[in-house]
Every structure is written in structure tokens, then in C-alpha cells.
Amino acid sequence: MASPILPLLPSNLEVIQDPNQVAKLSKDYYHFSPVLTAQLQDKVADVVIRPATEAEVLQVAKACVASKTPLTVRGAGTGNYGQCIPLEGGIILDLSKLNRTKWVKPGLACVEAGAKLAAIDKITREQGWEIRMAPSTYRTATIGGFIGGGSGGIGSITYGQLADRGNLTAVRVVTMEDEPQILELRGDDVQKVNHAYGTNGIITELEIPLGPAYPWAEVIVTFDDFMQAARFGYTLGEADGIIKKLISIHAWPVPSYFAALQEFLPPNQTAALLMIAESSLEPFGELVKAYGGTVTYQKTAEAAKKGAALAEFTWNHTTLHARNVDTNLTYLQTLFPYDTDLKLVEHMYRHFGDEVLMHLEFFRVHGQVCPAALQLVRYTTEARLNEIIRYHETQGAFIANPHTYILEDGGRKEINDTQVAFKGQVDPYGLLNPGKMRGWLERNT
Amino acid sequence: MASPILPLLPSNLEVIQDPNQVAKLSKDYYHFSPVLTAQLQDKVADVVIRPATEAEVLQVAKACVASKTPLTVRGAGTGNYGQCIPLEGGIILDLSKLNRTKWVKPGLACVEAGAKLAAIDKITREQGWEIRMAPSTYRTATIGGFIGGGSGGIGSITYGQLADRGNLTAVRVVTMEDEPQILELRGDDVQKVNHAYGTNGIITELEIPLGPAYPWAEVIVTFDDFMQAARFGYTLGEADGIIKKLISIHAWPVPSYFAALQEFLPPNQTAALLMIAESSLEPFGELVKAYGGTVTYQKTAEAAKKGAALAEFTWNHTTLHARNVDTNLTYLQTLFPYDTDLKLVEHMYRHFGDEVLMHLEFFRVHGQVCPAALQLVRYTTEARLNEIIRYHETQGAFIANPHTYILEDGGRKEINDTQVAFKGQVDPYGLLNPGKMRGWLERNT
Numbered sequence: 067m068a069s070p071i072l073p074l075l076p077s078n079l080e081v082i083q084d085p086n087q088v089a090k091l092s093k094d095y096y097h098f099s100p101v102l103t104a105q106l107q108d109k110v111a112d113v114v115i116r117p118a119t120e121a122e123v124l125q126v127a128k129a130c131v132a133s134k135t136p137l138t139v140r141g142a143g144t145g146n147y148g149q150c151i152p153l154e155g156g157i158i159l160d161l162s163k164l165n166r167t168k169w170v171k172p173g174l175a176c177v178e179a180g181a182k183l184a185a186i187d188k189i190t191r192e193q194g195w196e197i198r199m200a201p202s203t204y205r206t207a208t209i210g211g212f213i214g215g216g217s218g219g220i221g222s223i224t225y226g227q228l229a230d231r232g233n234l235t236a237v238r239v240v241t242m243e244d245e246p247q248i249l250e251l252r253g254d255d256v257q258k259v260n261h262a263y264g265t266n267g268i269i270t271e272l273e274i275p276l277g278p279a280y281p282w283a284e285v286i287v288t289f290d291d292f293m294q295a296a297r298f299g300y301t302l303g304e305a306d307g308i309i310k311k312l313i314s315i316h317a318w319p320v321p322s323y324f325a326a327l328q329e330f331l332p333p334n335q336t337a338a339l340l341m342i343a344e345s346s347l348e349p350f351g352e353l354v355k356a357y358g359g360t361v362t363y364q365k366t367a368e369a370a371k372k373g374a375a376l377a378e379f380t381w382n383h384t385t386l387h388a389r390n391v392d393t394n395l396t397y398l399q400t401l402f403p404y405d406t407d408l409k410l411v412e413h414m415y416r417h418f419g420d421e422v423l424m425h426l427e428f429f430r431v432h433g434q435v436c437p438a439a440l441q442l443v444r445y446t447t448e449a450r451l452n453e454i455i456r457y458h459e460t461q462g463a464f465i466a467n468p469h470t471y472i473l474e475d476g477g478r479k480e481i482n483d484t485q486v487a488f489k490g491q492v493d494p495y496g497l498l499n500p501g502k503m504r505g506w507l508e509r510n511t
Numbered sequence: 512m513a514s515p516i517l518p519l520l521p522s523n524l525e526v527i528q529d530p531n532q533v534a535k536l537s538k539d540y541y542h543f544s545p546v547l548t549a550q551l552q553d554k555v556a557d558v559v560i561r562p563a564t565e566a567e568v569l570q571v572a573k574a575c576v577a578s579k580t581p582l583t584v585r586g587a588g589t590g591n592y593g594q595c596i597p598l599e600g601g602i603i604l605d606l607s608k609l610n611r612t613k614w615v616k617p618g619l620a621c622v623e624a625g626a627k628l629a630a631i632d633k634i635t636r637e638q639g640w641e642i643r644m645a646p647s648t649y650r651t652a653t654i655g656g657f658i659g660g661g662s663g664g665i666g667s668i669t670y671g672q673l674a675d676r677g678n679l680t681a682v683r684v685v686t687m688e689d690e691p692q693i694l695e696l697r698g699d700d701v702q703k704v705n706h707a708y709g710t711n712g713i714i715t716e717l718e719i720p721l722g723p724a725y726p727w728a729e730v731i732v733t734f735d736d737f738m739q740a741a742r743f744g745y746t747l748g749e750a751d752g753i754i755k756k757l758i759s760i761h762a763w764p765v766p767s768y769f770a771a772l773q774e775f776l777p778p779n780q781t782a783a784l785l786m787i788a789e790s791s792l793e794p795f796g797e798l799v800k801a802y803g804g805t806v807t808y809q810k811t812a813e814a815a816k817k818g819a820a821l822a823e824f825t826w827n828h829t830t831l832h833a834r835n836v837d838t839n840l841t842y843l844q845t846l847f848p849y850d851t852d853l854k855l856v857e858h859m860y861r862h863f864g865d866e867v868l869m870h871l872e873f874f875r876v877h878g879q880v881c882p883a884a885l886q887l888v889r890y891t892t893e894a895r896l897n898e899i900i901r902y903h904e905t906q907g908a909f910i911a912n913p914h915t916y917i918l919e920d921g922g923r924k925e926i927n928d929t930q931v932a933f934k935g936q937v938d939p940y941g942l943l944n945p946g947k948m949r950g951w952l953e954r955n956t
Contacts, residue, residue: 172726172789173725173726173754173788173789173790194639225751225752230752231750232751232752232753232754232794233752235790235793253793253794253797275791276790278722278723280617280618304879305877305878306670306671306675306877307643307670307676307678308676309677309720343618345616345617345619345680345720345721346618348680348681348698349676349677349680349698351698352676352698352699353676432749432751433748433751433879434749434878434879
């Protein structure tokens, strides 16, 4: 179907109309969720536009407003909740060509939205700095997509989450008003578009804080007992003197899904997948000893450049590997309360047995180390999935539901008036990623 | 008095016998405590020996053992609990000439015990690294003295305390057996001599972990209300996205004692003295706004190289400045429990009024941000001081008593069997810093 926007676009723009390509670029990794798959699998854009500059983004915005064409921004399409699925067709704005790192200074960088996280690090590491936190899709994900649709990841054990003050310094946003313009948001104003799925502005450029680029060793430690491994993870998380970037704990049989790592993952053992600063390996080894763990795998930062990155078996890559073996598996996203005794984690681990397989990720929540979980779920029905979610919630665990494409129904649970108001200001026609922001959909009801 | 050791020493050694110099080098800053002053003011060594190499230290150790001469190690004498006061005369071993930084790699350095903290940083910063934590005597204190007698300080808001696993990598120790030798302690074994006042080995060399050398801005924020300032400090401490090195909160009239900073410290205001990574200043400013603070002073890292360092008004330098104005002032060292409502802090603040002036330092305790305090106390009698201490303890605050020179009676409160056993092994004649380790003194009773 030809889009009414095409005649309005300048000829310099890269436009993709090939149906196969458009279909491919209309997808993300929502297929991790059987619920989302049923809801989203037939959604497709009319056309994909791939601007190379912010000026071109502005041209596209003008054409969309003029033709009242929906516009859905896409980074690398590595999201899992259908964040970039075009529910009402229109255009996909693929920002992968806006990929420059414009400057780096101590602890800070300015990057274009389509820059890949790994590509940014390659540049900033020359000066001793790196991105503070990244999803397991680090190699392919873009910084704009991560800010638009992510929440934290590898590195969050030190720096908390993207929503925390200080983890995003500034953004430039192209608006969709009658006269589209470029706005700069700084300070707390960045929260207007942070984790808003691109529903209220097109992020084109960002200033992001950086952390020190320690040489990170990759380590696997195995334990006979899951709870012992979990306690080890907690203690490591709270060990202020040991520098770490990743604490990922996998109860058996989760490690059985990691084909490339099998020789390091003995059967029936819980595996801790870890990134530890090389300079902390010696005290780290004492902690392993104190908890009776066995180091089965250890690579220096230099050696880790080759072969499978350990991080690519953690966070939601765990789910990816598991689903490569068994497509009936889906997942949860759970935040357990601060409790070094891990009582609720243990309860859920025992309560659900083989139906919900425990996979913990430790990270900081407003200064405290908390266990989060991306449990694998043996999926039967949507009703049962919701029952599992409700059980967690009634017992005091917080579920960031990954089985909804509605912004507020995932982790936030409430309407963010500031983000809705900002959408009213910069996207009065509701053209940006329509159908995702409940606060906007319900504003007149 | 001539020491029996002198004829046993090789002629290459620097030996100080001038009584004025020996008296001066027999002192530290115990005079912060009227209790310690009464107990320690007449203690003096017979002679000071200043070796230049570890080999010379070994020669001195041999001579001390042969002549059964007590040996008390001295760094820069910046301690406050009489750690390096020679209770039984003998020799002071002044390690200030063992001051080389031997190597630096990412996150790690090897230094000699007498190296000054600031001098180490000058070298490591060339590679982007710095010492993780330091006392307010950073410019003059030695690393050996800090490990031997310190516990944490500026930087502890990120890395916790020196006693935490990972904050000391390895030490070399000269022993005082019949045949003195050099031992290397690594891993958890470093705890055998960590914070032991030099009672069980002469630390000659250390491997210490380093942190990233952010450019640190120095900032003063003032508040109308002490509790509001304290809450601001807590929130800043727990703000994982904002990089900081120092959160020091001073209720009025404490700021009135900081002569050099008066123009930035309005009367009757509580002052927060802070070190913030320059790259975090923008989000930090939003936090200040949210708490209604006023920034009265802000220096970039570059500008902060000139003039009074803000850190030199915090931790126990606060007490120093206060005592410069009023020698009746002494201090406490208090650890309050984890409680973001700061109930016990508020109770003590109101309960003691002008008798105990509140000075908070936030730092990490096993992963959690806690408020510590080095309150200024208007001293009347030792009995009243002990009453104040007991009141804190009965209400649930932990006091690391700075009015005792006994190792275990300060912060530890219990005998460390490992350290006592190690003393038995390496100092069988009890010659090292005699009279300080209760566990040794009471071992046969």
C-alpha cells in the first residue's frame, strides 16, 4: 500500500518500500511473549524511512504532520514488549544511520540516537570510559532504543536504573507539532521522554553519563544449591570493595540451555555468571571460597574479546537461549524486595518448581541491592500466566509485566502525567507510536 | 636516655636522638581527646630510626629482637587515638622514607608503607586512577598508617570501609621473631594486620585497589533546617546515578568554626560539604533543587587544586578546626543504623542540643548507605563524656570510642583472635607497639 506521505518527502531520504524489508523492520522481539505474539504478529508499517541527519528527521516529522501519518521510531528492534511495532501502520523511522559519537569527556559522552551501544564503547574506551549500563543486546541495540524502551541491565548493580536521576544527562527531541521543532531537554526534564517508547518525541541525540572502563573479567561460579548461590550473589552485590558489573544467577535447568557454555556448567548445578573487575579478582576469589563455590570458567578482559560474551547469556538473552531449545518457554520480570535472607525468592523457587525456573539478576534500587528475576515460565495458557503473575504480586513481589505493549501496564503501573502532558504539547495529533500510551488513549474518557 | 639498641644497628641507618625531635615524633593527634591527653602526654621513645628500605627495616627488627627493645611504627603521626604513641619507650620506626609507588595498573597499585596518600594519587592519576578512600589528613598521612590505624573516610560513600574485603589486596610484613623475616599476606590473610595499629608486624609494602579518578567538583550546599540537610545527604548517598566522593553535613554552629569558608556559610544554616563528579553536577543540581538547598560554593576539579580543599573541613578535620576555636571541644564517632527517616539522628540532635553538635558523614556499610557522625562534644568531665556515649549505645547507635588507645576498645569491641594469634607468631616477645592490643595483654589471664 502506498503511503500518502511519500509525495511529501524530499528525494534525499532513504525510503524502504520492499514489503519483506518493511515487514522485517516492523518487528522486534515481542515473540518472547505468546500473549504479544497473538496481538502483534500482523502489525506492519506502510514504509520505512531511514534518515541520516537530524535535519532529515525534521523533514520527515513535517511530512508526517502534514499528512497525519503515524510515525513509530525504531532503533535496532531488540525490544521485547513490541515497543516499536507500528499498531496503526504509517511509517517506521529507522534511526540506525544517526550513529555518530559526537564527543567524549571524563564521565560523559554525546551520541546520536542510532549509535549502537558497543560502537559507543569502542570510542569512549579509548579515553578510559564506557556506557554505565547496557542490555544483553549490547552489540546491536542502539542508545536511543535503550533509553526509549529499556530500563537497566549489565552495570545496574553499580548505577541502578535508567530512570534514576543522573543516568541520562540530556536529550534532543524532534517534535510533531504543526511546525515541528527541535527541543533540548536537560536535568529532570529528560524524564519527559525517558522510557516513553518514543510516544512523545523523536529522540535524535543524547548526552549520557559514562563509568570507568575497568578491564572486566568474565567468570562462572557453580554451586550445589540454588539458595547458596543466591546468597553468594547478594553478598557479592553488597561487597562495596569488590567491583563488579554483572551478577546473574541461574538455577538448574536454566544453565542447560546455554549450548556454547556446556563444558563449564555441570548438570544440576546453579551457575553464577559474573563480570568482575580484574583488579578485584583476588578478593572475589576469597568470597567464592567462603561460599563454597567452584570457578569453572574465568577469562581476562583481553581473552573475553574472543568467543561468546558471558553477558550474552544473561538478562533477557537467557530467555533467548532457552527459547532456542524450547519455544514453550516465556518469562517474567520480577523485582523482589530488599531482603538479604531472600525469603520470598526461596518461596517462589520452591512454590513453582519446574513451572517457573529461577533466574536472578542483582541490581541497585535507590541505593540498595535487590534481587530481580527474569524467571523462565513453561507456558500453558494466558490465564495461567496471569495467575502466576498475580500470585507473585499478592506475595509482595513486583512484576514488570513483559506481556503487554502498553507503556503503563509494564513496569510503571500508573499514568505519568508529565509524559502525557508532554505528548499533548509535542504530538497534538497523536501520531507518534500510537496505541502504546494508556494515559494518552484515556485522556478524554 | 641511650637505647641499648644503638650499638646493634648498622651505621647506614638514619638515627634521631635529639630529644626535641624524638618527643615530636612520639606524638600523634591524640590531643583531640582530653582523656587520651591525660594518659599519653608523657610517653616518649628513646630514639627514632628512619630506615630507607625494607632491608633496613629488617636490620632494625633484628636489633630490636636481640635487645628486646620495644618498636612502635610511625607513618605521619596523623592518627587520633594514640595509635603510634610508644607506651613503653624503645624506638619509633619512622617509615616516611619508604615512600615509593612501585607500580600502577588499572585499578591497582603497589606502594611502600611510608608513601603519602596524596603523593600516591599524583602518580596513579596519570593513568586515570586514584586511591579509593582517604582520611581528611590525605595530604600528609601515609598509606601504611592509614591501613594500620584508619578505617575509612572520603570515598567510603562508594567503597565502604578499609576492613571490607577488596579494599586491601596484599601486604608485606617484617616480623619480630628470633629470626625476623618478610612475609607476604594476600587475600583474606591481609586482615591479620589490617587495622592492628602495627602491633603484629611491620607493614613495609602494600598492594591497594584504586578507583576511577573522576574530576571531582567541590560544592557547599546550605539548608535552613538540619534534618532537611540530613535527608538530602541520605538521598544523595543512595542516588546510584550520581557519582560522589564525600557527603559531609554540618549543623550550625559547626560551620562557624571553618574560618576560611565563612563567606560561603551563612549564620544558622546547616552546610553540606560535598565532592561530586563533574559529570554528575547537572543531575546533582536537580537534587539540590528538590530539597530546597542553596549552592553557596562550587569549584571545578581544576579550580579546587588551589586554596583550601573542602575535604580538609570534613571527617576529623572538622574537629581540628573546631578545636582551633575552642579547645574545650572534643568529639564522638557514631554509626547510626540504616534508616532513611533518620529517626535516631534526629533524636540525638534534639536531645543533646548545644552539648553535642551534629556532624554527619555518610558512607556505605556492607552495601547500604548509613549515616555516621563525628559529633563535636562540649567537654566537661570524663564521666559526662562516658554518659553521653552510653546514652547513644542504649538508644541503638554504635560508638567507635575515640577516647581509648586500646585497639579493641575503639570500634571493634571484641578481641580478634586471628590478629592475636598472628602476633603470637610474628612478635613472640610482644615488642611491637606494646600495650595497645587487649587480646595480647590478656592472653594469659
